[in-house]
Amino acid sequence: MHRAPAPFTTGRLDAVPLSVAHADEMAAVLADPALHAFTGGAPDGPDALRARYARQTAGSPDPGELWWNWVLRVRDEGRLAGYVQATVGTAAARAEIAWVLGTAFQGRGYAKEAATALVTHLRTTGAARTVVAHIHPDHTASAAVAGAAGLARTGEWEDGEERWRLAL
Secondary structure (H helix, E strand, C coil), X not given: CCCCCCCEECCCEEXXXXXXXXXXXXXXXXXXXXXXXXXXXXXXXXXXXXXXXXXXXXXXXXXXXXXXXXXXXXXXXXEEEEEEEEEEECCCCEEEEEEEEXXXXXXXXXXXXXXXXXXXXXXXXXXXXXXXXXXXXXXXXXXXXXXXXXXXXXXXXXXXXXXXXXXX
């Protein structure tokens, strides 16, 4: 299994492995405070994102865990639109996934497209046998994305979010 994330594509998006060089553009994409309505916090500026991206690209300190992060580039526009990520437990072959699209890119089906492609990527690379996402109960858009990607509600809760799962 690859330690670093491999790129993948969808019909409209290129999922490019995250690098620190993406911080400036991503800071603008993620600048809307509304993106934090369900997760809390506030948007990070370019310096904070550079620091975060440096940590993320360095990888997990746990040798049994992979941190795979991709930025999403809208191919026709050549602009970054958001990101997808997977924390892969190598022993259990379990991936916890998440997705975020900037508000300017929401409502176009990009999140469903990206999350579905991420699940397919995890399946075809053999990285995971189980995929999990944590969804806030009031975040209907994320619930729709999880369902479109094949995940189903489990009725299990953690930190106020429901666990969704798909066995591959």
